Amino acid sequence: MNSDIIKQGVDRAPHRSLLKALGLTDREIKNPFIGVVSSFTEMVPGHMHLRQVAEAVKAGIRANGGTPFEFSTVAVCDGLAMGHVGMHFSLASRELIADSIEVMAKAHQLDALVLIPSCDKVVPGMMMAAMRLNLPAIVVSGGPMLPGHFEGKPVTLSTVFEAVGQVHAGKKDEEWLYDLESKACPTCGSCAGMFTANSMNCLTEALGLALPGNGTIPAVYSERLILAKETGYQVMELLRKNIRPRDIVTKTSLKNGVALDMALGCSTNTILHLPAIANEGDIDWDLRNVNEVSATTPQICKLAPAGDNVLADLNEAGGVSAVLKQLLDNGFIDGTPMTVSGVSQAERLKNYKVQNAEVIHPMDHPYSVQGGLKVLFGNLAPEGAVIKQGALDNQEMVFEGTAKVFNGEVPAAEAIRNREIKAGDVVVIRYEGPKGGPGMREMLGPTATLAGMGLDASVALITDGRFSGASRGLSIGHCSPEAALGGEIALLKTGDKIRIDLKEGRLNWVASDEERKMRREQYEQNPLPLENLNPELRAGYLGRYSEYVQSASRGASFRRTT
Incomplete structure (x- = not known):
């Protein structure tokens, strides 16, 4: 184990002394050291609950023989940074996130990582770090926000942004806008539609770096905490089996990610993040790969802002796994890549099916015969x-x-x-x-x-x-x-x-x-x-x-x- 470097032998007595200053027992020091990377912040609604998610992850790690160490990264809320100088820092934060994880993992010789992002640039930044370090790693996000309801319809953050245009056009007044802004974002979590954060969290499942449900289980559901515990437990299995991110994320699984992207109609920002993830794993990747997949992959979901359904609806309809199963059964993805579940993508999808054909359309009745991007x-x-x-x-x-x-x-x-x-x-x-x-x-x-x-x-x-x-x-x-x-x-x-x-x-x-x-x-x-x-x-x-x-x-x- 990497951590043996800082805890075994006579010369490491000072190191063990510092570990004991943390309150660790000899038994805990002997266990594998697992980094729990949380992007908790009180500034971002997608991240405000991540302490609770991290505690669940740590419980899962301890239950399976590991010693967790939590540390943090920065996290920018694109919604709060939008429209002013702060937005210059959003994409740039992605590289900072990857670098900070590398620094902590290398400096302290961690054996494996559990990555807990939620919002836009944190998800790819953490996946970039996973590919760069190539330690056993697994992602569990904070989950999507539930939609608000206003005038009898579901609303999201994008509804508010578009409402500003209605006010400027003289179609609505500021009192109406105030009522909308007070209803649009009712819970913690990443904003409720298929925006960048949720797009990337869904893609973690297609790439194989997260357990099923990561992309769609709402932030406020107890099921999210169960997923977090299972994720903490599973990282120990990855460590024992020596399954690493570069064993999972390959050119084939990246194409699977693009196919899911097209089927869901994800954010254009995924086209920035997938090449960056590939770059960290030394995978040859060209934007023409996107068109190759898009030309043949139908769009079978239409989520906000393109449609009325939100991530919670997709979750109830079977989630990302149900979409992937349809793509697999119809030859649009390859089922052979390994996943953090310890089995191939095809093996872990075998029991999933669509629960609501109004949300996840059948392949013979897509929204479009081509992909979303x-x-x-x-x-x-x-x-x-x-x-x-x-x-x-x-x-x-x-x-x-x-x-x-x-x-x-x-x-x-x-x-x-x-x-x-x-x-x-x-x-x-x-x-x-x-x-x-x-x-x-x-x-x-x-x-x-x-x-x-x-x-x-x-x-x-x-x-x-x-x-x-x-x-x-x-x-x-x-x-x-x-x-x-x-x-x-x-x-x-x-x-x-x-x-x-x-x-x-x-x-x-x-x-x-x-x-x-x-x-x-x-x-x-x-x-x-x-x-x-x-x-x-x-x-x-x-x-x-x-x-x-x-x-x-x-x-x-x-x-x-x-």
């Missing part, structure tokens, strides 16, 4: 850009419009609120990529305001930044290369023509070769200096982040130093 390529995105096509009514749409170009989210949001954006416009928000932002801000505000104004089907939005999992409409993010790296998006001017062809998967600036060449020459003669982009954010952590971060097409992961 699509990667677009073209002269504006030679390395790719992503759209949540599952949230569109017409997935074969061709949209050609006039660009209105903004250097950053703030002026674009102001223009939308001031009703300067009209049907047929293509709002271009640039210099919001991983390096340019820095931090690739998530922009739910502009998309939600457009939706609230009723413009989400008649106005397109293109950015080298990213969108919330709560976004819907003709919103295209992750445009790569980003403007700060000289991507074509940096050459655009207001009035240019943009063509989006969803059927062909193309995103193009409609201009002659001569015009594009001239714009390129003009840009290279007078590029926008990176230090002029949010200079107040170029110091401290974000400055270091900007130096090391790669393109969105590479998951916005750091350059490897070796």
Whole structure:
């Protein structure tokens, strides 16, 4: 065991003395040391209950012969960070989370890990750490929030964001908005729809890194604590059998993850996180893998914000396992990869079935014959850009419009609120990529305001930044290369023509070769200096982040130093 390095032999008497200062008995010191990584914080509703989840995990570890040690990571609430300078730190926190877990696990020679995330960037950050360290590891999240109810309908956080647009459009008043905001988020947990946090927690099951139920059991159910205890117990089995994350997460299981992603209609942010997880495991991964799977995998669930159902509904309908079983039975996933259950994916899915065909549609009656996400390529995105096509009514749409170009989210949001954006416009928000932002801000505000104004089907939005999992409409993010790296998006001017062809998967600036060449020459003669982009954010952590971060097409992961 790794921990033997700090607790065995005469020379380790000082180390044992410190362990006894923690109140550990000789028996506990002899047991395997298991890191319990909780992202508890009093600031984030998805994480406010994680102390209780961690206690349940530790009980499971002790019941199966381990000694748990709890420690924490940072956790950013994307909802609270949205629409201001705080959002620059959200994606950037993912790397910090992975690094902090590596530091603790290596410094104290832990034998295995239980990872307890909940919200957006914490889930992939913890999985990245698991792949990097390759210690026996298992994930159990805090679980999704229950929906609120308002005016006889289920509501979520995205309902509130879109309601802001209704107020700005004069359709509703502030008193109505206050009543809605007071009802929308009634419990702890990650926000109730298929937003980024819940998308990634569902994908942990498809990748094999979590026990069944992790993605959907509501945060406030006692069943979540039972799952946590079983997770703590199971990590000891993984340690004894020497089953490690890189035995579980392979190119095959990543494709299984993409298939689930497409079937559920998950957040566009998963397209950032899967490459980053693959990168940590030295797995060759290309965005074209997404389209390969998406083209053949039907979308059989339509959860908020694309539909009316929420994660609690999916849980009652059989959960992620029921969806995976349908995909397996119809040849859309491979059942051979190992899972943290100690058996193959096919073996652990054998007894699951759909409990509600209104929530999980049968394969012969999907919402769409293609998956929920699509990667677009073209002269504006030679390395790719992503759209949540599952949230569109017409997935074969061709949209050609006039660009209105903004250097950053703030002026674009102001223009939308001031009703300067009209049907047929293509709002271009640039210099919001991983390096340019820095931090690739998530922009739910502009998309939600457009939706609230009723413009989400008649106005397109293109950015080298990213969108919330709560976004819907003709919103295209992750445009790569980003403007700060000289991507074509940096050459655009207001009035240019943009063509989006969803059927062909193309995103193009409609201009002659001569015009594009001239714009390129003009840009290279007078590029926008990176230090002029949010200079107040170029110091401290974000400055270091900007130096090391790669393109969105590479998951916005750091350059490897070796």
